[in-house]
Amino acid sequence: MADRLGPRDVAFLVEESVTAPRHNATLDILDPGDSGLDYAAFLELVADRLSFVPRYRQRVQVVPGRLAAPVWIDDDRFDLEYHVRRSAVPRPGDLDQLRDLAARIISRPLDRTRPLWEIYFVEGLENDRVAVLTKTHQALVDGVATVDLGQLLLDVRPDVGGLGADTWQPRSTSGPALLLGAVRDSLTDVEMLSVTARGASHWVARRASGLLGVVTGAATQILGNGHERGTPLAGTLSQSRLVVALETRLDDYRLIREAHGGTINDVILAVVAGGLRTWLMTRAESLRGIRQLLAVVPVSVIDSDLEATSMGSQIAPHYVELPVGEVSPVVRLHQLSYSFDAHAATGRAVAADKLAGITGFAPATFHAMGSRLAAAESEKGFVLPVTNVPGPQSPRYAAGARLLASYPIHPLLPGHALSVGVTSYDGRVFFGLTVDRDLIPDADVLGHCFIEALDELRDTADGGRQRAPRGRREEPR
Numbered sequence: 490m491a492d493r494l495g496p497r498d499v500a501f502l503v504e505e506s507v508t509a510p511r512h513n514a515t516l517d518i519l520d521p522g523d524s525g526l527d528y529a530a531f532l533e534l535v536a537d538r539l540s541f542v543p544r545y546r547q548r549v550q551v552v553p554g555r556l557a558a559p560v561w562i563d564d565d566r567f568d569l570e571y572h573v574r575r576s577a578v579p580r581p582g583d584l585d586q587l588r589d590l591a592a593r594i595i596s597r598p599l600d601r602t603r604p605l606w607e608i609y610f611v612e613g614l615e616n617d618r619v620a621v622l623t624k625t626h627q628a629l630v631d632g633v634a635t636v637d638l639g640q641l642l643l644d645v646r647p648d649v650g651g652l653g654a655d656t657w658q659p660r661s662t663s664g665p666a667l668l669l670g671a672v673r674d675s676l677t678d679v680e681m682l683s684v685t686a687r688g689a690s691h692w693v694a695r696r697a698s699g700l701l702g703v704v705t706g707a708a709t710q711i712l713g714n715g716h717e718r719g720t721p722l723a724g725t726l727s728q729s730r731l732v733v734a735l736e737t738r739l740d741d742y743r744l745i746r747e748a749h750g751g752t753i754n755d756v757i758l759a760v761v762a763g764g765l766r767t768w769l770m771t772r773a774e775s776l777r778g779i780r781q782l783l784a785v786v787p788v789s790v791i792d793s794d795l796e797a798t799s800m801g802s803q804i805a806p807h808y809v810e811l812p813v814g815e816v817s818p819v820v821r822l823h824q825l826s827y828s829f830d831a832h833a834a835t836g837r838a839v840a841a842d843k844l845a846g847i848t849g850f851a852p853a854t855f856h857a858m859g860s861r862l863a864a865a866e867s868e869k870g871f872v873l874p875v876t877n878v879p880g881p882q883s884p885r886y887a888a889g890a891r892l893l894a895s896y897p898i899h900p901l902l903p904g905h906a907l908s909v910g911v912t913s914y915d916g917r918v919f920f921g922l923t924v925d926r927d928l929i930p931d932a933d934v935l936g937h938c939f940i941e942a943l944d945e946l947r948d949t950a951d952g953g954r955q956r957a958p959r960g961r962r963e964e965p966r
């Protein structure tokens with residue numbers, strides 16, 4: 490029996506438009522060293538791991554007559570080399586060239602007639618390094634039935650071999666079987682019947698009007714009605730994106746935490762708040778009465794009312810006001826720490842080291858889950874999503890090549906000009922900022938403002954107060 494898409498997955502497909510494609514991406518940089526990693530070897534690695542994520546060889550099939558939600562069916566023309574593509578930047582390529590390439594790639598929607606993912610193996614980087622850009626639809630990776638393939642490509646040792654022969658053969662699904670399943674599910678599942686009706690009405694509306702962005706106007710109105718009205722973080726999206734990739738030292742965040750208390754997550758959010766404050770001032774905004782910007786921060790929790798992921802954790806939204814109107818960086822940090830103290834006091838928080846210890850490279854999957862959560866909360870009036878995922882603090886390897894950097898690239902929601910993803914890994918903290926090219930053409934300035942905000946906080950910690958005692962609370966996510 491075909492696996493039918495759930496209500497949230499259907500919503501991701503229905504609400505997708507050419508100006509707001511619904512896919513997550515991760516940009517990894519690797520050092521092949523003596524491993525000999527090239528396109529052929531990487532293709533072999535992907536082929537070896539695909540059997541652990543069967544959905545990566547399935548495509549979305551619309552039910553005839555749209556009598557029920559679409560289903561996942563095996564792609565009988567699955568072509569691995571279509572999904573794993575070879576690319577390059579002019580030698581010796583630098584990070585700026587790489588992120589320009591990434592921005593062009595993420596600006597394009599995925600092909601709905603095939604499995605909803607692509608991977609680009611990028612050559613030509615300086616020092617003989619290579620990059621891997623993964624791109625997966627929000628409907629594909631839910632953390633329950635399917636984890637992100639990027640999690641499975643990275644190993645704790647460089648000498649991990651193949652994990653077993655793959656005997657996959659596509660299963661055929663006939664039209665009559667789809668119809669019978671649609672009728673049965675529509676009669677027995679009231680929620681699915683409602684989803685089907687909504688999806689069909691959206692489809693008819695789009696066919697009649699020729700518009701692909703039916704939800705953009707509503708989202709923009711929501712963003713414009715709050716106290717954040719008039720900020721350059723809201724507007725009508727274009728079809729083009731820019732990507733900002735920032736690499737910072739984890740020790741700097743630890744130093745700030747030791748001096749002022751709180752958690753690494755608090756410090757990261759203080760950097761975001763400080764960076765946005767400085768950037769708004771560079772644009773002659775003078776903050777125009779803006780004191781706070783509402784952000785949604787997905788957090789890992791223990792909650793019997795939420796569905797557990799295949800990694801044993803649940804994700805819930807936490808809303809926090811970023812104090813961009815506050816002059817003092819230390820006060821901004823304390824305000825953010827206070828917000829998360831209430832979350833920690835519930836006893837539902839999951840410690841960062843527990844998430845970092847999950848097998849493989851869990852940030853790839855947790856970023857996908859955080860992106861899904863932000864999309865599901867899109868009508869709550871927040872200005873931007875910030876997803877911070879703690880990763881392992883020891884090296885990871887892909888077919889023997891060492892992972893050097895990992896930048897999360899989140900999609901933009903309709904009406905939102907900025908999305909922030911953060912991954913800590915092997916002593917570094919990596920920021921991936923996704924922005925709309927037309928709304929935030931000065932994305933590089935924004936990136937510099939983030940770095941300045943970190944420097945400002947570190948300066949306060951170098952001569953700061955006595956270090957906090959070792960017995961402080963764990964770092965929740």
